[in-house]
Amino acid sequence: SVYKDEHIASIKVARRIADIIIRKKEKGENAILGLATGATPVEVYTELARMHKEEGLSFQNVITFNLDEYYPMHPEAKQSYVRFMDEQLFNHIDIKRENIHIPDGTLKKEDIANYCLDYERKITEVGGLDLQVLGIGRTGHIGFNEPGSAPNSGTRLVTLDDLTRRDASRDFGGKENVPTKAITMGIGTIFKAKEIILMAWSKKKAPIIRKAVEGEISSSVPATFLQLSDNVEFILDEDAASEL
Numbered sequence: 036s037v038y039k040d041e042h043i044a045s046i047k048v049a050r051r052i053a054d055i056i057i058r059k060k061e062k063g064e065n066a067i068l069g070l071a072t073g074a075t076p077v078e079v080y081t082e083l084a085r086m087h088k089e090e091g092l093s094f095q096n097v098i099t100f101n102l103d104e105y106y107p108m109h110p111e112a113k114q115s116y117v118r119f120m121d122e123q124l125f126n127h128i129d130i131k132r133e134n135i136h137i138p139d140g141t142l143k144k145e146d147i148a149n150y151c152l153d154y155e156r157k158i159t160e161v162g163g164l165d166l167q168v169l170g171i172g173r174t175g176h177i178g179f180n181e182p183g184s185a186p187n188s189g190t191r192l193v194t195l196d197d198l199t200r201r202d203a204s205r206d207f208g209g210k211e212n213v214p215t216k217a218i219t220m221g222i223g224t225i226f227k228a229k230e231i232i233l234m235a236w237s238k239k240k241a242p243i244i245r246k247a248v249e250g251e252i253s254s255s256v257p258a259t260f261l262q263l264s265d266n267v268e269f270i271l272d273e274d275a276a277s278e279l
C-alpha cells in the first residue's frame with residue numbers, strides 16, 4: 036500500500052500492531068512482535084506510546100524480539116539498539132522487561148553461535164512471530180542481512196556492508212567508528228513470521244524499493260526474497276513508491 040506520507044502510513048502500521056495485541060489479549064494469548072530499529076519505524080513507536088497513554092492500550096501480553104544489534108555494542112552506548120528501543124518505545128509503555136529480547140552486543144565471540152540458536156529457540160517456544168516489521172537499508176538489507184545472505188539463514192553474526200557503515204556514520208561520528216559486524220535474525224527467521232510489513236519512506240529509498248519489489252529475486256538484494264512470501268506487505272509513502 037502507498038500512503039500520502041510517512042505520518043499517515045505510520046499510524047496505519049501502529050493500528051495494525053494494536054489490533055494484533057487486542058485480538059490476542061481477548062483470546063488470553065501473548066502477541067509476539069518482531070521489531071526493527073532505524074529512523075523508519077520511529078513514528079510507529081511514537082503512535083503506539085500515544086495509544087498506551089491516551090487510549091489505555093496495554094502491552095502486558097506483548098513479547099518482543101528485535102531484529103538486530105551492532106557487534107560489539109554496549110547496551111548503554113548512544114548508538115545501541117537497546118537504548119534506541121528504550122527511548123523510542125519501551126520506556127513509554129507497560130511492557131514487562133522480561134518480555135523484551137534484543138540481540139546481545141556484549142557477548143564473547145565464542146558464545147555467539149549458541150546465543151543465536153537460543154534466540155531462534157525462544158521465538159519458536161513462544162509460538163513464533165505474529166508480525167515482523169522491517170525497514171530496508173540501501174544495500175537491500177532487511178535486519179542486517181546484507182547482500183549474499185541466504186534465504187534460509189538464521190540468527191547469526193554478520194559483516195556489515197560498506198554502504199551500510201557509511202549510512203550509519205552520522206550516528207557514530209564517522210564511518211571508522213561504526214562496528215564492522217552485527218548480530219541479526221536471518222532471512223529464514225523473518226520468513227517464519229505470520230505477517231511481515233516492510234516500511235520505507237522518502238526518495239532516498241525509491242531505487243532500492245524498486246529493486247526489492249520488481250527486481251530479480253537474488254541474494255544480491257536480500258529484500259527481493261520477500262517476493263516469495265504471500266504474507267508480506269510493503270507500506271510506502273509516495274516518495275519511496277515513486278520509482279515503481
Ligand code: GLP
Nearest residue numbers: 071072073074075170171172178
Ligand atoms: C539499519 C537497521 C535496519 C534498518 C535499516 C534502515 O541498518 N539495522 O533494520 O531497516 O538500517 O534504516 P533507516 O530506517 O534509518 O533508513
